[in-house]
Amino acid sequence: MQPTPRIAAATAATAALALLLSACGSGGGEQTSAKDKQTLTVWGMGEEGKHLAEIGKEFNKKHPNITVKVTPVGWDVVHQKLVSAVAAGELPDMAQMGSTMMGEFIELDALEPVDEKTFKKGDFFPAAWNGGVKDGKAYGVPWYVDTRALYYRTDLADKAGVKKAPATWADQRKLAEAYKDKAGTKWGTYNQPANTGAWQTWLPFLYSAGGSLIDGSGKPALDSPESVKALKEYAHYFDAGLSRKSSPPDYDVVKDFGTGDAPMFVSGPWIVQNIQDQQPQLKGKYATAPLPAGKSSTSWVGGASLVTFEDSEHKAAAKEFTKYLTGAEQQGHWYEIAKSLPANQAAFDRPELKNAPEQLDAFEKQLKTAKTVPPLAKWEELAAKLDEGVARVSQKGESPEKTAAWMQKAAEGLVG
CATH class of the missing domain: 3.40.190.10 (Periplasmic binding protein-like II)
Structure with missing residues:
Protein backbone atom coordinates (compact mmCIF):
# COMPACT_ATOMS: atom_id res chain seq x y z
CA MET A 1 0.00 0.00 0.00
CA THR A 147 -5.22 -13.93 3.04
CA ARG A 148 -5.16 -13.42 6.79
CA ALA A 149 -5.17 -16.10 9.48
CA LEU A 150 -4.29 -16.29 13.17
CA TYR A 151 -0.78 -16.90 14.51
CA TYR A 152 -0.46 -17.92 18.16
CA ARG A 153 2.20 -19.24 20.51
CA THR A 154 1.22 -22.77 21.51
CA ASP A 155 3.90 -23.08 24.19
CA LEU A 156 2.65 -19.98 25.98
CA ALA A 157 -0.96 -21.08 25.50
CA ASP A 158 -0.07 -24.35 27.25
CA LYS A 159 1.48 -22.35 30.08
CA ALA A 160 -1.76 -20.35 30.31
CA GLY A 161 -3.82 -23.54 30.42
CA VAL A 162 -5.31 -23.23 26.92
CA LYS A 163 -5.00 -26.37 24.79
CA LYS A 164 -6.99 -25.50 21.64
CA ALA A 165 -6.85 -22.83 19.00
CA PRO A 166 -9.49 -20.13 19.55
CA ALA A 167 -12.51 -20.85 17.36
CA THR A 168 -14.70 -17.85 18.26
CA TRP A 169 -14.26 -14.22 19.19
CA ALA A 170 -15.01 -15.16 22.79
CA ASP A 171 -12.25 -17.78 22.68
CA GLN A 172 -9.84 -15.24 21.23
CA ARG A 173 -10.55 -12.78 24.03
CA LYS A 174 -10.05 -15.49 26.66
CA LEU A 175 -6.74 -16.57 25.13
CA ALA A 176 -5.46 -12.98 25.02
CA GLU A 177 -6.40 -12.54 28.68
CA ALA A 178 -4.82 -15.87 29.64
CA TYR A 179 -1.57 -15.03 27.87
CA LYS A 180 -1.22 -11.83 29.88
CA ASP A 181 -2.62 -12.97 33.23
CA LYS A 182 -1.35 -16.57 33.40
CA ALA A 183 1.62 -16.77 31.03
CA GLY A 184 2.94 -13.33 32.01
CA THR A 185 3.23 -11.86 28.52
CA LYS A 186 3.44 -8.09 28.03
CA TRP A 187 0.39 -8.07 25.77
CA GLY A 188 -2.25 -10.62 24.95
CA THR A 189 -2.19 -10.04 21.21
CA TYR A 190 -1.24 -7.50 18.56
CA ASN A 191 -3.86 -5.67 16.54
CA GLN A 192 -2.41 -2.92 14.37
CA PRO A 193 -3.62 0.25 16.08
CA ALA A 194 -3.04 2.83 13.34
CA ASN A 195 -0.92 3.85 10.35
CA THR A 196 -1.07 2.72 6.74
CA GLY A 197 -2.49 -0.78 6.39
CA ALA A 198 -4.39 -0.95 9.69
CA TRP A 199 -7.49 -1.76 7.62
CA GLN A 200 -5.88 -5.08 6.71
CA THR A 201 -6.21 -6.35 10.28
CA TRP A 202 -9.65 -4.83 10.90
CA LEU A 203 -11.32 -5.98 7.68
CA PRO A 204 -11.43 -9.66 8.75
CA PHE A 205 -13.38 -8.54 11.82
CA LEU A 206 -15.89 -6.76 9.57
CA TYR A 207 -16.27 -9.76 7.27
CA SER A 208 -16.47 -12.20 10.17
CA ALA A 209 -19.21 -10.08 11.72
CA GLY A 210 -21.22 -10.56 8.52
CA GLY A 211 -20.55 -7.05 7.26
CA SER A 212 -19.24 -5.66 4.00
CA LEU A 213 -17.59 -2.52 2.69
CA ILE A 214 -20.35 -1.81 0.19
CA ASP A 215 -23.97 -2.90 0.05
CA GLY A 216 -25.89 -4.56 -2.76
CA SER A 217 -26.59 -1.23 -4.43
CA GLY A 218 -22.91 -0.27 -4.50
CA LYS A 219 -23.11 2.25 -1.65
CA PRO A 220 -20.89 2.30 1.48
CA ALA A 221 -22.04 -0.04 4.28
CA LEU A 222 -19.69 1.20 6.98
CA ASP A 223 -22.36 2.34 9.45
CA SER A 224 -24.12 -1.03 9.49
CA PRO A 225 -24.75 -2.89 12.77
CA GLU A 226 -22.11 -5.41 11.64
CA SER A 227 -19.54 -2.65 11.14
CA VAL A 228 -20.26 -1.27 14.62
CA LYS A 229 -19.91 -4.78 16.05
CA ALA A 230 -16.56 -5.28 14.29
CA LEU A 231 -15.23 -1.93 15.53
CA LYS A 232 -16.39 -2.76 19.06
CA GLU A 233 -14.65 -6.14 19.03
CA TYR A 234 -11.46 -4.64 17.63
CA ALA A 235 -11.50 -1.80 20.17
CA HIS A 236 -11.89 -4.23 23.08
CA TYR A 237 -8.26 -5.32 22.87
CA PHE A 238 -7.03 -1.74 23.28
CA ASP A 239 -9.59 -0.78 25.91
CA ALA A 240 -8.66 -3.84 27.99
CA GLY A 241 -4.92 -3.27 27.68
CA LEU A 242 -4.45 -6.47 25.68
CA SER A 243 -2.82 -4.84 22.63
CA ARG A 244 -0.40 -1.95 22.36
CA LYS A 245 -2.03 1.32 21.35
CA SER A 246 0.84 2.58 19.23
CA SER A 247 3.58 1.15 17.06
CA PRO A 248 5.98 2.72 14.58
CA PRO A 249 5.24 2.34 10.86
CA ASP A 250 8.14 -0.11 10.53
CA TYR A 251 7.04 -2.22 13.51
CA ASP A 252 7.85 -5.93 13.09
CA VAL A 253 5.45 -8.10 15.05
CA VAL A 254 7.62 -11.17 14.40
CA LYS A 255 10.19 -9.87 16.91
CA ASP A 256 7.60 -9.48 19.67
CA PHE A 257 6.15 -12.85 18.72
CA GLY A 258 9.61 -14.34 19.22
CA THR A 259 10.08 -12.79 22.65
CA GLY A 260 6.50 -13.58 23.66
CA ASP A 261 5.58 -9.93 24.18
CA ALA A 262 2.92 -10.30 21.46
CA PRO A 263 1.96 -14.00 21.52
CA MET A 264 -0.91 -13.75 19.03
CA PHE A 265 -1.61 -11.73 15.89
CA VAL A 266 -3.38 -11.79 12.54
CA SER A 267 -1.30 -11.69 9.35
CA GLY A 268 -0.55 -13.30 6.00
CA PRO A 269 1.20 -16.49 4.85
CA TRP A 270 4.59 -14.90 4.18
CA ILE A 271 5.07 -14.61 7.94
CA VAL A 272 5.63 -18.38 8.13
CA GLN A 273 8.88 -17.95 6.20
CA ASN A 274 9.80 -14.85 8.22
CA ILE A 275 9.44 -16.78 11.48
CA GLN A 276 11.49 -19.65 10.10
CA ASP A 277 14.27 -17.26 9.04
CA GLN A 278 14.20 -14.77 11.93
CA GLN A 279 12.92 -16.75 14.93
CA PRO A 280 14.11 -20.36 14.40
CA GLN A 281 13.78 -21.02 18.15
CA LEU A 282 9.98 -20.99 17.66
CA LYS A 283 9.98 -24.26 15.73
CA GLY A 284 7.27 -26.42 17.29
CA LYS A 285 6.17 -23.57 19.57
CA TYR A 286 3.58 -21.82 17.45
CA ALA A 287 0.70 -22.63 15.14
CA THR A 288 -1.72 -20.97 12.76
CA ALA A 289 -5.49 -21.31 12.68
CA PRO A 290 -8.41 -19.95 10.66
CA LEU A 291 -9.67 -16.67 12.06
CA PRO A 292 -11.84 -16.97 15.16
CA ALA A 293 -15.46 -16.55 14.15
CA GLY A 294 -17.90 -13.80 14.92
CA LYS A 295 -20.86 -14.75 12.79
CA SER A 296 -18.39 -16.67 10.58
CA SER A 297 -14.64 -17.14 10.10
CA THR A 298 -14.07 -14.92 7.08
CA SER A 299 -10.94 -13.19 5.88
CA TRP A 300 -10.21 -11.21 2.73
CA VAL A 301 -8.09 -12.05 -0.30
CA LYS A 371 -14.29 -12.46 0.62
CA THR A 372 -13.21 -10.05 -2.08
CA VAL A 373 -11.93 -6.54 -1.60
CA PRO A 374 -14.14 -4.86 -4.23
CA PRO A 375 -12.29 -3.34 -7.22
CA LEU A 376 -12.84 0.32 -6.43
CA ALA A 377 -11.29 3.09 -8.50
CA LYS A 378 -10.59 5.17 -5.38
CA TRP A 379 -9.48 2.31 -3.15
CA GLU A 380 -6.33 4.07 -1.90
CA GLU A 381 -8.38 6.97 -0.59
CA LEU A 382 -10.94 4.68 1.03
CA ALA A 383 -8.18 2.60 2.63
CA ALA A 384 -6.76 5.76 4.21
CA LYS A 385 -10.19 6.53 5.72
CA LEU A 386 -10.46 2.97 7.08
CA ASP A 387 -7.01 3.33 8.64
CA GLU A 388 -8.15 6.54 10.32
CA GLY A 389 -11.30 4.82 11.56
CA VAL A 390 -9.21 2.11 13.18
CA ALA A 391 -7.06 4.77 14.87
CA ARG A 392 -10.17 6.51 16.22
CA VAL A 393 -11.29 3.45 18.19
CA SER A 394 -7.81 2.18 19.11
CA GLN A 395 -6.04 5.38 20.11
CA LYS A 396 -8.63 8.09 20.63
CA GLY A 397 -11.20 6.02 22.49
CA GLU A 398 -13.99 7.12 20.17
CA SER A 399 -17.16 5.05 20.37
CA PRO A 400 -17.62 2.41 17.65
CA GLU A 401 -21.00 3.97 16.77
CA LYS A 402 -19.49 7.41 16.24
CA THR A 403 -16.56 5.98 14.26
CA ALA A 404 -18.87 3.92 12.04
CA ALA A 405 -20.93 7.03 11.24
CA TRP A 406 -17.74 8.98 10.47
CA MET A 407 -16.43 6.20 8.20
CA GLN A 408 -19.74 6.06 6.33
CA LYS A 409 -19.66 9.80 5.62
CA ALA A 410 -15.95 9.70 4.73
CA ALA A 411 -16.62 6.94 2.17
CA GLU A 412 -19.23 8.96 0.29
CA GLY A 413 -17.85 9.87 -3.09
CA LEU A 414 -15.14 7.20 -2.87
CA VAL A 415 -17.42 4.24 -3.54
CA GLY A 416 -19.52 3.70 -6.61
Missing part, protein backbone atom coordinates in the same frame (compact mmCIF):
# COMPACT_ATOMS: atom_id res chain seq x y z
CA GLN A 2 1.14 3.55 -0.66
CA PRO A 3 1.92 5.80 2.33
CA THR A 4 -1.04 7.99 3.23
CA PRO A 5 0.61 11.37 2.33
CA ARG A 6 0.83 10.21 -1.30
CA ILE A 7 -2.90 9.60 -1.63
CA ALA A 8 -3.75 13.16 -2.69
CA ALA A 9 -1.05 13.20 -5.37
CA ALA A 10 -2.15 9.84 -6.72
CA THR A 11 -5.75 10.99 -6.79
CA ALA A 12 -4.89 14.16 -8.71
CA ALA A 13 -2.89 12.17 -11.23
CA THR A 14 -5.74 9.71 -11.69
CA ALA A 15 -8.28 12.49 -12.22
CA ALA A 16 -6.08 14.14 -14.83
CA LEU A 17 -5.54 10.83 -16.54
CA ALA A 18 -9.27 10.12 -16.65
CA LEU A 19 -9.79 13.39 -18.51
CA LEU A 20 -7.04 12.49 -20.93
CA LEU A 21 -8.51 9.08 -21.67
CA SER A 22 -12.01 10.42 -22.12
CA ALA A 23 -10.64 12.82 -24.71
CA CYS A 24 -8.47 10.46 -26.74
CA GLY A 25 -9.82 6.97 -26.06
CA SER A 26 -7.66 3.83 -26.23
CA GLY A 27 -7.23 0.65 -28.16
CA GLY A 28 -4.55 -1.72 -29.41
CA GLY A 29 -2.96 -1.57 -32.82
CA GLU A 30 -2.44 -4.42 -35.27
CA GLN A 31 -2.16 -7.71 -33.37
CA THR A 32 0.81 -10.08 -33.62
CA SER A 33 0.12 -13.82 -33.77
CA ALA A 34 1.45 -15.94 -30.91
CA LYS A 35 3.39 -17.89 -33.56
CA ASP A 36 5.34 -14.88 -34.81
CA LYS A 37 8.76 -13.94 -33.49
CA GLN A 38 8.32 -11.13 -30.96
CA THR A 39 9.26 -9.62 -27.62
CA LEU A 40 6.66 -9.58 -24.85
CA THR A 41 7.22 -6.78 -22.34
CA VAL A 42 6.16 -7.42 -18.74
CA TRP A 43 6.34 -5.43 -15.52
CA GLY A 44 6.83 -7.44 -12.32
CA MET A 45 6.84 -5.94 -8.85
CA GLY A 46 9.67 -5.98 -6.33
CA GLU A 47 11.48 -9.25 -5.68
CA GLU A 48 8.76 -11.06 -7.61
CA GLY A 49 9.82 -9.18 -10.72
CA LYS A 50 13.31 -10.66 -10.42
CA HIS A 51 11.94 -14.18 -10.06
CA LEU A 52 9.57 -13.56 -12.95
CA ALA A 53 12.51 -12.79 -15.23
CA GLU A 54 13.85 -16.30 -14.61
CA ILE A 55 10.43 -17.81 -15.32
CA GLY A 56 10.36 -15.82 -18.56
CA LYS A 57 13.55 -17.54 -19.68
CA GLU A 58 12.01 -20.94 -18.93
CA PHE A 59 8.92 -19.98 -20.93
CA ASN A 60 11.11 -18.87 -23.84
CA LYS A 61 12.62 -22.37 -24.07
CA LYS A 62 9.12 -23.77 -24.72
CA HIS A 63 8.13 -20.85 -26.94
CA PRO A 64 11.34 -19.92 -28.84
CA ASN A 65 9.55 -17.26 -30.86
CA ILE A 66 8.45 -15.29 -27.76
CA THR A 67 11.15 -13.47 -25.82
CA VAL A 68 9.87 -12.29 -22.45
CA LYS A 69 11.43 -9.04 -21.28
CA VAL A 70 10.65 -8.42 -17.61
CA THR A 71 11.18 -5.04 -15.95
CA PRO A 72 11.15 -5.19 -12.12
CA VAL A 73 9.33 -2.21 -10.60
CA GLY A 74 9.28 -1.36 -6.89
CA TRP A 75 5.93 -1.57 -5.14
CA ASP A 76 6.55 1.91 -3.74
CA VAL A 77 6.66 3.52 -7.20
CA VAL A 78 4.54 1.21 -9.36
CA HIS A 79 1.29 3.16 -9.05
CA GLN A 80 2.77 6.41 -10.30
CA LYS A 81 4.74 4.62 -13.03
CA LEU A 82 1.58 2.91 -14.30
CA VAL A 83 -0.42 6.14 -14.25
CA SER A 84 2.36 7.94 -16.15
CA ALA A 85 2.73 5.08 -18.62
CA VAL A 86 -1.00 5.09 -19.43
CA ALA A 87 -0.95 8.85 -19.98
CA ALA A 88 2.12 8.61 -22.23
CA GLY A 89 0.91 5.54 -24.12
CA GLU A 90 4.02 3.65 -23.00
CA LEU A 91 2.60 0.69 -21.12
CA PRO A 92 4.17 -2.77 -21.33
CA ASP A 93 2.17 -5.59 -22.90
CA MET A 94 1.23 -7.06 -19.53
CA ALA A 95 1.97 -6.71 -15.83
CA GLN A 96 1.56 -8.10 -12.38
CA MET A 97 -1.03 -5.93 -10.61
CA GLY A 98 -1.81 -5.83 -6.90
CA SER A 99 -5.37 -6.75 -6.00
CA THR A 100 -6.30 -3.33 -4.59
CA MET A 101 -5.02 -1.56 -7.73
CA MET A 102 -7.36 -3.35 -10.12
CA GLY A 103 -10.38 -1.08 -9.73
CA GLU A 104 -8.54 2.08 -10.68
CA PHE A 105 -7.12 0.72 -13.93
CA ILE A 106 -10.38 -0.96 -14.88
CA GLU A 107 -12.05 2.43 -14.46
CA LEU A 108 -9.44 3.99 -16.74
CA ASP A 109 -10.18 1.45 -19.53
CA ALA A 110 -6.51 0.47 -19.52
CA LEU A 111 -7.05 -3.30 -19.21
CA GLU A 112 -8.01 -5.93 -21.76
CA PRO A 113 -10.93 -8.15 -20.61
CA VAL A 114 -9.97 -11.73 -19.82
CA ASP A 115 -10.81 -14.45 -22.33
CA GLU A 116 -13.08 -16.48 -20.06
CA LYS A 117 -13.11 -19.41 -22.49
CA THR A 118 -9.39 -19.82 -21.87
CA PHE A 119 -9.29 -18.90 -18.19
CA LYS A 120 -12.00 -20.52 -16.07
CA LYS A 121 -13.31 -18.85 -12.94
CA GLY A 122 -13.76 -22.23 -11.23
CA ASP A 123 -10.03 -22.97 -11.40
CA PHE A 124 -9.25 -20.13 -8.99
CA PHE A 125 -10.25 -19.16 -5.46
CA PRO A 126 -13.55 -17.30 -5.95
CA ALA A 127 -12.61 -14.18 -4.00
CA ALA A 128 -9.36 -13.81 -5.96
CA TRP A 129 -11.16 -14.02 -9.29
CA ASN A 130 -13.95 -11.64 -8.23
CA GLY A 131 -11.43 -8.99 -7.20
CA GLY A 132 -10.84 -8.30 -10.89
CA VAL A 133 -14.49 -8.36 -12.01
CA LYS A 134 -16.38 -5.18 -12.83
CA ASP A 135 -19.86 -5.07 -14.37
CA GLY A 136 -19.70 -8.78 -15.08
CA LYS A 137 -16.35 -8.70 -16.92
CA ALA A 138 -13.06 -10.09 -15.60
CA TYR A 139 -9.94 -8.01 -16.21
CA GLY A 140 -7.24 -10.00 -14.44
CA VAL A 141 -6.25 -13.64 -14.02
CA PRO A 142 -5.30 -14.41 -10.40
CA TRP A 143 -1.60 -15.29 -10.13
CA TYR A 144 -0.92 -15.66 -6.43
CA VAL A 145 -3.00 -15.01 -3.35
CA ASP A 146 -2.68 -14.13 0.27
CA GLY A 302 -5.11 -10.05 -1.50
CA GLY A 303 -2.27 -10.95 -3.82
CA ALA A 304 -1.71 -10.17 -7.47
CA SER A 305 -3.29 -10.81 -10.85
CA LEU A 306 -1.82 -10.85 -14.33
CA VAL A 307 -3.26 -8.20 -16.61
CA THR A 308 -2.87 -7.47 -20.31
CA PHE A 309 -3.12 -3.85 -21.38
CA GLU A 310 -5.67 -2.70 -23.91
CA ASP A 311 -3.04 -1.04 -26.10
CA SER A 312 -0.80 -4.13 -26.38
CA GLU A 313 -0.08 -5.47 -29.85
CA HIS A 314 0.99 -8.83 -28.38
CA LYS A 315 -2.21 -9.99 -26.70
CA ALA A 316 -1.95 -13.55 -28.05
CA ALA A 317 1.55 -13.94 -26.63
CA ALA A 318 0.42 -12.38 -23.35
CA LYS A 319 -2.36 -14.96 -23.18
CA GLU A 320 0.17 -17.78 -23.65
CA PHE A 321 2.46 -16.45 -20.91
CA THR A 322 -0.51 -15.94 -18.57
CA LYS A 323 -1.65 -19.54 -19.21
CA TYR A 324 1.86 -20.72 -18.41
CA LEU A 325 2.08 -18.75 -15.16
CA THR A 326 -1.37 -19.67 -13.86
CA GLY A 327 -1.38 -23.41 -14.63
CA ALA A 328 -1.21 -25.75 -11.62
CA GLU A 329 2.29 -27.05 -12.42
CA GLN A 330 3.87 -23.63 -12.77
CA GLN A 331 1.95 -22.33 -9.75
CA GLY A 332 3.57 -25.07 -7.66
CA HIS A 333 6.97 -24.09 -9.03
CA TRP A 334 6.28 -20.43 -8.26
CA TYR A 335 5.54 -21.29 -4.63
CA GLU A 336 8.85 -23.15 -4.46
CA ILE A 337 10.88 -20.15 -5.60
CA ALA A 338 8.83 -17.20 -4.31
CA LYS A 339 6.87 -18.73 -1.39
CA SER A 340 3.67 -17.13 -2.70
CA LEU A 341 0.46 -19.15 -2.38
CA PRO A 342 -1.13 -20.30 -5.64
CA ALA A 343 -4.34 -18.74 -6.89
CA ASN A 344 -5.08 -21.92 -8.86
CA GLN A 345 -6.78 -24.26 -6.40
CA ALA A 346 -5.44 -27.42 -8.07
CA ALA A 347 -1.87 -26.32 -7.32
CA PHE A 348 -2.39 -27.15 -3.64
CA ASP A 349 -2.26 -30.82 -4.69
CA ARG A 350 1.20 -30.36 -6.16
CA PRO A 351 4.21 -31.84 -4.30
CA GLU A 352 5.63 -28.37 -3.63
CA LEU A 353 2.55 -27.46 -1.58
CA LYS A 354 2.11 -30.90 -0.03
CA ASN A 355 5.62 -30.54 1.41
CA ALA A 356 5.11 -26.95 2.57
CA PRO A 357 5.14 -26.04 6.29
CA GLU A 358 2.02 -27.26 8.08
CA GLN A 359 1.27 -23.70 9.20
CA LEU A 360 0.12 -22.93 5.65
CA ASP A 361 -2.82 -25.36 5.97
CA ALA A 362 -4.86 -22.73 7.81
CA PHE A 363 -4.43 -20.32 4.91
CA GLU A 364 -5.69 -22.82 2.36
CA LYS A 365 -8.80 -23.34 4.51
CA GLN A 366 -9.25 -19.59 4.96
CA LEU A 367 -8.98 -18.92 1.23
CA LYS A 368 -12.00 -21.09 0.51
CA THR A 369 -14.30 -18.82 2.53
CA ALA A 370 -12.52 -15.48 2.09
